[in-house]
Amino acid sequence: MKKAAIVLIALVIVAGGILAYAAVNTQLKVILNNAHMTPAAQLKGEFDRWMNALNNNSVQGTAFVSAANGTAEEYGFLVYSVTLKNNGLLPAEMAEVQVSPVQGDVLAYSSQASLGQNVNHPITVPPGEEEMLQLVLLTKSDSHAVRDIIITYYIWGHPFLVKVTYG
Numbered sequence: 001m002k003k004a005a006i007v008l009i010a011l012v013i014v015a016g017g018i019l020a021y022a023a024v025n026t027q028l029k030v031i032l033n034n035a036h037m038t039p040a041a042q043l044k045g046e047f048d049r050w051m052n053a054l055n056n057n058s059v060q061g062t063a064f065v066s067a068a069n070g071t072a073e074e075y076g077f078l079v080y081s082v083t084l085k086n087n088g089l090l091p092a093e094m095a096e097v098q099v100s101p102v103q104g105d106v107l108a109y110s111s112q113a114s115l116g117q118n119v120n121h122p123i124t125v126p127p128g129e130e131e132m133l134q135l136v137l138l139t140k141s142d143s144h145a146v147r148d149i150i151i152t153y154y155i156w157g158h159p160f161l162v163k164v165t166y167g
Contacts, residue, residue: 080134094122
């Protein structure tokens with residue numbers, strides 16, 4: 001009987017340790033990679049596509065202005081790259097990167113939308129793994145890269161939000 005009690009106490013301690021580890025590691029580790037600006041003049045077709053989508057109210061992303069005008073030489077595509085590392089025991093689901101706009105920002109969209117992939121397909125970061133997410137920001141070509149980056153995700157249906165400043 002005494003041995004059974006010791007075994008049960010040991011199991012409770014192990015289970016408590018596992019639960020504590022899982023609770024501590026619900027926050028994803030966010031690694032900000034280098035942001036780079038590509039002049040829109042180098043990607044004229046992509047620029048025209050997004051400006052037409054903006055003017056037709058059909059952007060698959062977030063529009064910060066209702067309409068924009070100007071030439072490709074005035075704009076650039078600022079690409080933010082964020083690596084999310086999941087040290088927890090549960091998958092982080094529906095991971096998404098957003099940006100807080102500054103003056104001159106036109107629209108933001110995910111790399112999925114840029115590549116013509118299904119933007120409704122959720123991004124999951126499995127336990128013990130990492131996932132790289134990209135956000136493309138169409139902005140004025142002389143704009144700086146300093147922005148607030150907001151990462152949202154869900155673990156077991158509970159929302160989590162991480163806000164970091166890039167730059």
